[in-house]
Each structure stands twice: as C-alpha cells, then as structure tokens.
Amino acid sequence: MTWIVYILECADGSLYTGITNDLERRMRSHASGNGAKYTRHRGPFTVRYTESLASKGAALQREAAIKALDRPAKVALITALQC
Numbered sequence: 001m002t003w004i005v006y007i008l009e010c011a012d013g014s015l016y017t018g019i020t021n022d023l024e025r026r027m028r029s030h031a032s033g034n035g036a037k038y039t040r041h042r043g044p045f046t047v048r049y050t051e052s053l054a055s056k057g058a059a060l061q062r063e064a065a066i067k068a069l070d071r072p073a074k075v076a077l078i079t080a081l082q083c
Helices: 023-031 056-067 071-082
Strands: 003-009 015-020 046-053
Touching: 003 023, 003 056, 003 071, 015 023, 015 056, 015 071, 023 046, 046 056, 046 071
Parallel strands: none
Antiparallel strands: 003 015, 003 046
C-alpha cells in the first residue's frame, strides 16, 4: 500500500502537513470539517505538495521531518517541486 505525505495551504495562508493512503478521501474529510482539528475552520484548501512512500512508518517519519521544518523551508520544498 502506498502512503502519501501532503502539505495543504489553508485559506488563511497557513500550511498543514499530514499523511494518508487515500488523498481524495482525506481531502473530502478536511473539506467537511471532519479532518484534523487544525483544518476544521481554515478551508478551503489547496494541495501544495505530495510525496509517495512505501510504508506507513516511512510516511510518519517523513511527516515528522517536514513538520520540524520552519515555514521558509516548507515553502522551499513546495517551490522545488514546482520547478
């Protein structure tokens, strides 16, 4: 099963990082207010970054690494993907 680490840009400009094995379902969950508490009142969202990993453990480690980055580093990660 493939796991996806993703970064959302919220309507207020903040960034949210999470993992899922079904991005479409997770986005519906965020949009309906049943996703993460952080995103509950911050929609609509734009997916800015995705990264596929082979295991949940690897995805959790990558999520933690991304969450440890400061905002400029996260923006640089997103920008590097777009080039």
